[in-house]
Amino acid sequence: MTCETWTIAVIDDSREDRDDVRRMLLSGSGRRYRFREADTCAEAAAACVDGIDCVILDFNLPDGTAFDVLAQLRGEGGFVPYPVVVLTGGAADVGKALIRAGAQDYFQKDWMDPARLTRAVESAVERFAISSELRAREQALREREDFERYLIGIVSHDLRSPLTTILLATQAALRWDLDDRTARLVLRVNSAAERAARMIRDLLDFTQARVGGGIPVERRPEDLATICKAVVEEAWMAHPGREIRLLQEGTARGEWDADRTMQALHNLITNAVHYSPPDTTVTVRSRAEDGWAILEVHNWGDPIPPEALSVLFQPLRRCTHRSDRSTRSVGLGLYIVSQIARAQGGGVDVQSTAEAGTTFTLRLPVTEPS
Numbered sequence: 001m002t003c004e005t006w007t008i009a010v011i012d013d014s015r016e017d018r019d020d021v022r023r024m025l026l027s028g029s030g031r032r033y034r035f036r037e038a039d040t041c042a043e044a045a046a047a048c049v050d051g052i053d054c055v056i057l058d059f060n061l062p063d064g065t066a067f068d069v070l071a072q073l074r075g076e077g078g079f080v081p082y083p084v085v086v087l088t089g090g091a092a093d094v095g096k097a098l099i100r101a102g103a104q105d106y107f108q109k110d111w112m113d114p115a116r117l118t119r120a121v122e123s124a125v126e127r128f129a130i131s132s133e134l135r136a137r138e139q140a141l142r143e144r145e146d147f148e149r150y151l152i153g154i155v156s157h158d159l160r161s162p163l164t165t166i167l168l169a170t171q172a173a174l175r176w177d178l179d180d181r182t183a184r185l186v187l188r189v190n191s192a193a194e195r196a197a198r199m200i201r202d203l204l205d206f207t208q209a210r211v212g213g214g215i216p217v218e219r220r221p222e223d224l225a226t227i228c229k230a231v232v233e234e235a236w237m238a239h240p241g242r243e244i245r246l247l248q249e250g251t252a253r254g255e256w257d258a259d260r261t262m263q264a265l266h267n268l269i270t271n272a273v274h275y276s277p278p279d280t281t282v283t284v285r286s287r288a289e290d291g292w293a294i295l296e297v298h299n300w301g302d303p304i305p306p307e308a309l310s311v312l313f314q315p316l317r318r319c320t321h322r323s324d325r326s327t328r329s330v331g332l333g334l335y336i337v338s339q340i341a342r343a344q345g346g347g348v349d350v351q352s353t354a355e356a357g358t359t360f361t362l363r364l365p366v367t368e369p370s
Contacts, residue, residue, distance in 0.1 A: 004031060004032070005031070005032040005033065005034060006031060006032075006033055006034070006053035006054065006121075006125070007033070007034045007035075007036065007051050007052055007053050008021075008025065008033055008034070008035050008036070008052075008053065008054050008055075008056060008121070009035075009036045009037070009038070009044075009047045009048045009052050009054075009055045009056070009082075010022070010035055010036070010037050010038075010056050011037075011038045011039070011043075011044045011047065011048075011055065011056070011057045011058060011061070011069060012037075012039060012056075012057075012058035012061075012087070013039040013040065013058065013060075013061050013062050014039075014058070015039075017058065017087075017109070018037055018039075020112070021056055021117065022035055023114075024112065024113065024114040024117045024118070025114070025117060025118060025121065027114045028113075028114030028115050028117060028118035029118045029122075036048075036052070039061070039062070040061055040062055040063050040064075041061050041063045041064035041065075041068045041069050041072065042063055044057070044061075044069045044072065044073075045069075045072050045073065048073060048082060052082045053082075053083075053125060054082065054083045054084070054085065054121050054124055054125055055073075055082050055083070055084040055085070056084075056085050056087065056117075056121070057069055057084055057085070057086050057087065057103075058086075058087050058109075059086055059087060059088040059089065059094070059098075060089070066084075066086045066088075066098060066101075066103070067097075067098070067101055070084065070098070070101045070102045070103060071101070073102070074102060079102060079131075079135065080102035080103070082128070083104040083121075083124035083125050083127070083128035084102065084103045084104055084105075084124070085103070085104060085105045085106065085107075085117075085120050085121060085124050086098050086103045086105070086106040087106075087107070087108070087109045087112065088106050088107070088108055088109070089108055089109060089110075094106075095107075104123075104124035104127055104128055105120050105123065105124045107120065159200055160197070160200055163193055163196055163197050163200070164197075166189065166190075166193040167190065167193050167194065167197065170186050170187075170189050170190035170193065171190065173186045174186055174187070174190065191238075194238075201263075202332040202333060202336055203332065205332070205336050205339065206315055206332050206335065206336065214339065214342070214343050215260065215336070215339045215340055215343045216343070217256075217257035217260050217340070217343045217344055218257050219255040219256055219257055219344070220255065220256070220257070220258065221253065221254075221255060222253065222254065222255070222256045222258045222261070223251070223252075223253050224251075224252035224253065224254070224286050224288075224293045224295070224364075225248050225251065225252070225286065227256075227258055227261050227262055227265065228246060228248060228265065228284060228286045228295070229246065229248075230262060231262050231265045231266050231269065231284075232244055232246045232269070232284055234266070235266070235269045235270075235273070239273050241278065242273055242278065242282060243280075243281045243282070244269065244273070244281075244282045244283075244284065245281055245282070245283045245284065246284050246285075247283065247284070247285040247286070248285075248286050248287070249285070249286065249287035249288075250287055250288050251288065252286065252287065252288035252293035252294075252366055253366065254293055254364060254365060254366040256293075256344055256364055257340075257343075257344065260340045260343070260344070261340065261344070261364065263336070263340060264336070264337040264340040264341065264348075264362060265284070265295060265297070265362070267333040267334065267336060267337050268295075268297040268337060268360045268362065269282060269284060269297055270333065271297075271299075271333060271334065271360075272297050272298070272299035272301070272358075272360075273299075275299065275301040275302070275358075276299035276300050276301035276358075277300065277301065280299065280300040280301075281300070282297065282298070282299050283296075283297070283298040283299075284296070284297055284298075285297075285298070288366060291365065291366055292346070292363045292364065292365060292366060293363070293364045293365070293366050294361060294362075294363055295361070295362040295363075295364075296359055296360070296361050296362075297359070297360045297362075298357055298358065298359045298360075299357060299358050300357045300358075301357070301358055302354075303352045303353050303354045303357075303358065304350065304352040304358060309350065309352070312334055312350060313334050313335055313337070313338040313348065314335060315332055315335040334348075337360075337362065341362055341363070341364065344364055344365070345364070345365045346362065346363045346364040346365060347362075347363050348360060348361065348362045348363070349361055
C-alpha cells in the first residue's frame with residue numbers, strides 16, 4: 001500500500017466516535033493519516049481548510065446537521081471543495097439528499113468497520129478528483145467560449161469595417177478609365193479584399209456554430225434556379241478563365257435562407273475551381289428529387305484521399321495537402337457548407353474517384369422543416 005499521508009477532518013461531537021474513526025482508518029489501510037477535529041457546525045469550517053483530503057462528518061451535531069456544514073463549505077462555485085463522507089443514523093432518503101447537497105458518500109454508523117470506512121474514504125477522494133477535473137474542464141470551456149465571443153466582436157467590427165471600405169473603393173475605381181496596368185493592380189487588391197472578407201465570414205460562422213449552437217438562418221420562399229444562376233454568374237466573374245457550366249433540371253422551390261444557400265454553393269464552386277486543372281470544366285447541376293432540392297458541384301481534380309473523406313466536413317480540414325499561397329484558406333469552407341445545410345434541415349456529402357471525378361451534393365428540403 002502507498003505511504004502517502006492524507007489529512008482527514010473528523011467532525012463529530014462524540015470524542016469516543018472520533019477515536020473510533022481514527023483507529024479504524026489507521027488499522028484499515030497502510031496509508032498514513034493526519035487528523036483535524038471539530039465537534040460542532042460552528043467549528044467545522046475552521047477544521048476544513050486548505051490541505052484537507054477528506055471530511056468525515058457526523059450527521060447530527062449539537063448546533064445543526066450535516067446539511068448545515070455542507071452549506072457552510074459550499075463556495076461561490078456552488079460545490080463543496082472537499083470530499084465528504086457522512087455518518088448517519090437515518091434512512092436512505094436522507095443519504096440521497098446528502099449526496100445532492102454535496103457529500104460524496106454516506107452510511108450508518110452501525111455499519112462502520114475499518115475496511116468499509118477506508119474504502120469509503122478512498123472512493124470519495126477518487127470520485128471527488130474526477131468531478132473536480134470535470135468542473136475544471138467545464139470552466140476552461142466557458143472561459144474559451146467567452147473569449148471566442150469577445151473575438152466575434154473584434155473581428156466583426158475592427159476587421160470587417162476597413163475591408164468594406166477597401167472593397168467599395170476598389171469597385172468604384174474599376175468604373176474609372178484606368179490603364180491596363182492600374183486596372184490589374186486594382187483587381188488584385190479587390191480580389192485579395194474579397195478573399196479576406198470571405199475568410200472573416202467563415203471564421204465568424206465557425207465561432208457562431210461552435211459557441212452559439214449553429215449557424216442562424218432566415219427562411220423565406222426561394223427558387224433554387226434563381227439562387228444557382230446568381231452564384232454561377234458571380235463565379236464566372238471571379239474566375240474568367242474557367243469554364244463553369246450550369247445545368248438546371250426542373251423547378252425546385254422551398255423555404256430557405258437564400259444568402260446562406262448562396263454562400264454554401266459559392267464555397268463548393270470555389271473549392272472545385274481551386275482543386276481541379278484550369279483546362280477542365282466545373283459543372284453545377286440543380287434538380288428536385290423526392291421532396292429534396294439537389295445541388296451538385298462536380299470537378300475533374302485529383303480524387304480526395306479515402307482517409308480524408310471521413311473528416312472532410314470537420315473544421316480546419318482540407319481536401320488535399322496541396323499548398324498554394326494564392327488560394328490558401330483556413331480550412332473552414334466545407335465545414336460551413338455542412339452547417340448551413342444542417343441548419344436548413346438538409347445535408348451534404350461527397351463522392352470522389354479518379355474515373356468519375358469529385359461531386360459534392362447539397363440537399364435541402366423543398367418545404368420548411370416542421
